[in-house]
Amino acid sequence: MSGKDTYKDLLKTGNLKSTKHRNALLETLEQSGLPLTAEELFLRLKEKNVSISLSTVYRILETLVDKGFVIRSQLATGNKALYELSHKDHHHHLHCVRCRQIFPVDGCPLEDYEQLLADRFGFTVTGHNLEVFGYCEKCKDHKQDG
Amino acid sequence: MSGKDTYKDLLKTGNLKSTKHRNALLETLEQSGLPLTAEELFLRLKEKNVSISLSTVYRILETLVDKGFVIRSQLATGNKALYELSHKDHHHHLHCVRCRQIFPVDGCPLEDYEQLLADRFGFTVTGHNLEVFGYCEKCKDHKQDG
DNA sequence: TTGGTTGCAAAACGTTTGCATGTGC
DNA sequence: GCACATGCAAACGTTTTGCAACCAA
Numbered sequence: 164m165s166g167k168d169t170y171k172d173l174l175k176t177g178n179l180k181s182t183k184h185r186n187a188l189l190e191t192l193e194q195s196g197l198p199l200t201a202e203e204l205f206l207r208l209k210e211k212n213v214s215i216s217l218s219t220v221y222r223i224l225e226t227l228v229d230k231g232f233v234i235r236s237q238l239a240t241g242n243k244a245l246y247e248l249s250h251k252d253h254h255h256h257l258h259c260v261r262c263r264q265i266f267p268v269d270g271c272p273l274e275d276y277e278q279l280l281a282d283r284f285g286f287t288v289t290g291h292n293l294e295v296f297g298y299c300e301k302c303k304d305h306k307q308d309g
Numbered sequence: 310m311s312g313k314d315t316y317k318d319l320l321k322t323g324n325l326k327s328t329k330h331r332n333a334l335l336e337t338l339e340q341s342g343l344p345l346t347a348e349e350l351f352l353r354l355k356e357k358n359v360s361i362s363l364s365t366v367y368r369i370l371e372t373l374v375d376k377g378f379v380i381r382s383q384l385a386t387g388n389k390a391l392y393e394l395s396h397k398d399h400h401h402h403l404h405c406v407r408c409r410q411i412f413p414v415d416g417c418p419l420e421d422y423e424q425l426l427a428d429r430f431g432f433t434v435t436g437h438n439l440e441v442f443g444y445c446e447k448c449k450d451h452k453q454d455g
Numbered sequence: 456t457t458g459g460t461t462g463c464a465a466a467a468c469g470t471t472t473g474c475a476t477g478t479g480c
Numbered sequence: 481g482c483a484c485a486t487g488c489a490a491a492c493g494t495t496t497t498g499c500a501a502c503c504a505a
Contacts, residue, residue, distance in 0.1 A: 179459090179460095180458095180459065180460070180504055180505075182503080184461075185460090200494095202494085215461085215462090216462050218462070218496075218497085219461055219462070221494090222460080222496090223461095237385055239390075239438050240381070242469090242493070243493090257430065257432050260435065268430070272418060272421070273439075273441075275418070276418035277441070286403050286441075286443055286445055287444040287452070289406065289444065290441075290442050290443070291439065291441045292384075292440040293419075294438040294439075295426065295434055295437045296434070296435060297433045297436070298433040299432055300431035303432075326478085326483095326484065327479075327480095328484095328486085347470080360487095361486085362486070364471075364487070364488080364489095365485080365486055368472095368485080368486080369486095371471090388468075388469065388495080389468095389470095390470085
């Protein structure tokens with residue numbers, strides 16, 4: 164599952180060299196399955212004994228976002244950007260405002276909507292970000308708490 | 310339309326003093342009709358000969374967001390937060406990736422979806438952000454351009 | 456060998472904060 | 481008068497960048 168060249172072909176697709184750092188970062192993103200901040204990636208790589216600098220994390224992420232391999236998003240409230248692998252299956256996340264946990268949800272409610280925007284406004288949709296927040300099952304009884 | 314106390318009642322609702330700066334900022338947001346950054350607000354206020362400091366703009370915005378009078382959002386790509394009046398009518402925006410113009414769209418495609426999330430995951434939705442990007446009618450013929 | 460990749464430190468950027476002054480109520 | 485609002489400058493946290501060393505192809 165985690166050979167050091169697991170992502171060689173993917174990187175080649177983007178004319179990117181297959182380096183230890185890029186492979187490890189992609190592997191970490193894949194293992195996470197959820198969006199991570201640059202710093203979280205940096206720390207997880209350290210735990211894996213991958214010596215890397217934070218600026219390299221940012222540079223790799225920027226490169227991968229440019230190539231479309233990684234999706235960057237940002238919560239309305241938060242200051243840190245989140246990064247996740249750009250999977251084939253389009254999906255979204257539920258952000259619990261209490262426990263901060265993130266829940267992935269397959270599928271997307273916007274397909275019809277995008278067609279409607281094209282028909283009504285002549286707007287050609289190339290992408291969207293949807294961020295849903297609220298209380299997860301475990302936290303919903305604590306809505307009153309500070 | 311633009312008396313200096315136009316927003317006195319609104320501010321009173323939030324136990325906030327009716328000051329020249331708050332009224333002018335709210336008026337500017339209303340006149341814009343579209344989300345603005347803190348700096349854009351700062352500049353528009355200057356154009357109106359309202360002497361204000363940028364930190365006051367941030368402080369007023371923070372206060373108004375806390376009270377629910379203003380909505381803060383953030384594009385996935387951008388680093389600057391956007392602020393707009395919290396209108397009664399829920400709506401979203403289309404962001405043209407070429408000309409950077411923002412188009413408001415009344416209504417929301419997510420009502421049914423939120424019910425589905427509650428039913429299937431027990432997730433109690435309290436809000437969402439939807440950011441749609443693509444090419445507006447004028448720009449859609451230039452999709453190939455850099 | 457050569458151009459892309461990385462580390463380090465410093466800069467840049469948007470945003471927040473401490474403190475003294477000013478102002479609405 | 482008093483509590484809240486504001487200006488200024490300095491601090492903050494995240495992200496970017498300049499430059500020299502490094503390494504994949």
